[in-house]
Amino acid sequence: MLSDQSAALVRVTLPAVANAIGEITPRFYDRMFAAHPELLRDLFNRGNQANGTQARALAGSIAAFAGMLLEHPGRRPDAMLARIAHKHASLGITADQYTIVQRHLFAAIAEVLGDAITPEVAAAWDEVYWLMAGALIAQEARLYAEAGVADGDVWRPWRVVGRLQETPDAVTFMLRPADRSPAPPFRPGQYVSVRVPLPDGAGQIRQYSLSCAPNGTDRWITVKRVAAADGAPAGEVSTWLHDNVREGDVLTVSAPFGDTVLDDGESPVLLASGGIGCTQTISMLAHLANTGSPRRVIVVHADRSQDSHAFRTDLDLLVAKLPDAQAHVWYEHPVGEWPAERTGLADLSGIDVPEDVRAYLCGPLPFMRAVRARLLDRGVPPSRIHYEVFGPDLWLADA
Template sequence: MLSAKSADIVRATLPAVAGAIEDITPVFYGKMFSAHPELLRDLFNRGNQASGEQARALAGSIAAFARMLLEHPDRRPDVMLSRIAHKHASVGITADQYPIVHRHLFAAIAEVLGDAITPEVAAAWDEVYWLMAGALIAAEARLYAQAGVADGDVWRPWKVVGRLEETPEVTTFMLRPADRAPSPPFRPGQYVSVRVPLPDGANQIRQYSLSCAPNGTDRWISVKRVAGTATTPAGEVSNWLHDNVREGDVLTVSVPFGDTVLDDGQSPVLLASAGIGCTQTISMLAHLANTGSPRRVIVVHADRSQDTHAFRTELDLLVAKLPDAQAHVWYERPAGEWPAERTGLADLSGIDLPQDVRAYLCGPLPFMRAVRSHLLDRGVPPSRIHYEVFGPDLWLADA
């Protein structure tokens, strides 16, 4: 909780800080990477830095945290903090890195806002930062303890024991611990980070859902090749994995993290995905089928065509295994005969949704925004709608 004095100052200055924060964050990253080039080389996603997405996500999280402290002083924004903590833990962030961020962030704030940052204003926002940082440090320490590792020590060698070409764009890599140690457990919906050495000497990290766990040892990740566009760079890590990794190679992979996980209740479930977001759906479906779950399960998936739809066969097989499950699939450009009402973008308006449904979304932001808005309009509470974003979270959904 903010002190009364700091709350008054933050309330008065929030419009100015929030309005300038997208100018502040590029200055902040420039200062930090100049002083610590190893952070850009070996920790931060260079593609997201180039596109500006990481800066926008940081700006949104700081402004949202400050706003929540003012609007709800009696409670913390735990949903947002949990999401950030899981992302941080998956790349091995440790408490000693927070002072580095603080130093360069506040230098950037002072540079951009100039005389408006009086000592009193700086002290109030310093309190905001350390409230957020302290909560994240504590949450990350708990996650490391739950995973049975020392803080930041999340990396292990995994041997590639198989490779499957799911579609021309999606490849599944079957992994097994290279040190023959037991595989860490995971909950359906969680992801791992993969750290790869690139030709320029950088060690870049990306997150991938665990798409399947066929036995007690192996873990599967399914990776989509990412082509560059006029505004976004090509996927450094995904393309490197496609082009270079074969059976017998060893990858550096983290223990599993992620807070968008299938609950253990008995309420109906909606699994909504688009594109490569199907990896989360398949993981949850496999768990439901393997445990003989009697839950009602509704699957919604959207893709460009049958040819780009990874796990098409697995989706049908898993749905058939469940006693009360159905799948609804839309293709934008069907390759052959396909129902007109399932052509184009996904439309949930004709799907019967139980009142107590719990929804899990994974896919591009426009898809998830549309599905979430539809669910809210139909009376599904925000607390029952969960989503996963890979990369910077540019969408702070209501808790």
């Protein structure tokens, strides 16, 4: 909770900071990476830095957190920050790195806003920062403890014991602990980070949903090759994995994290995915099928065509194993015969979705926004709609 004096100063200066945050965050990253180039090389996603999505996500989270402190001073920030904490834990972030961020963030704020940042205003925003950082540090410490690792020590070597070409641009890598130790447990919907050595010496990291756990030891991830498009370069990590990793190779992989996980209740479940977002859906669906769940399960998937739809056969097999499940699939450009009412973008209007459904969404942000809006129109409470985003979470930044 903010002190009364700081709350008053933050309330007065929030509009100015919010208006300038789009200029502040790029300068912050420039300053931090100039002082600590290893952070850009081995920790931050260089692609997200180049296209500005990481800066937008940071700006959105700071503005939302400050607004919450002012409008709901008695509310704990844990739920709002859980997604960031899980992502940080999957990267091995440690408490000392928050001091580095604070130093360069506040230097950028002073540089952009100049004389408007008096010592009193700076102290008020410093209080905001450390409330947010403190909450994140505490959550990340709990996540590390639950994973049974020391703070930040999340990385282990995993051997590739198989490689399966799911579609022309999606490959499943079957992984097993290289040191033969027990594989850490995970909850359906969680992801791991993978660190790869790139030709320029960088150790870039990306997150991938655990698409399958066929036994107590192996874990599978499915990686879609990110092609160059609209002026953006090809994904350097996905390209490296597709081109270089074969059976017998060893990858550096984190413990599982992620806050969008399948609940253990009895309510109906909606699993909605777009494109490679089906990796999370298939993990949840496999768990429901393997445990013989009696829950009503509705699967909605949208893809470009049958040829780009990863786990297409698995989807049919898993749905058939469940006593009360149905799948609805849309293709924008179907190959061969395909129902007209399932051609184009996904449309929930003809699907019976109960109000007590628990919904899990994964895929491109426009797809998830459209599905969420339709569910809210149907009377599904926002608290029962969960989503996962690949890359920086722009939901707040783009709201």
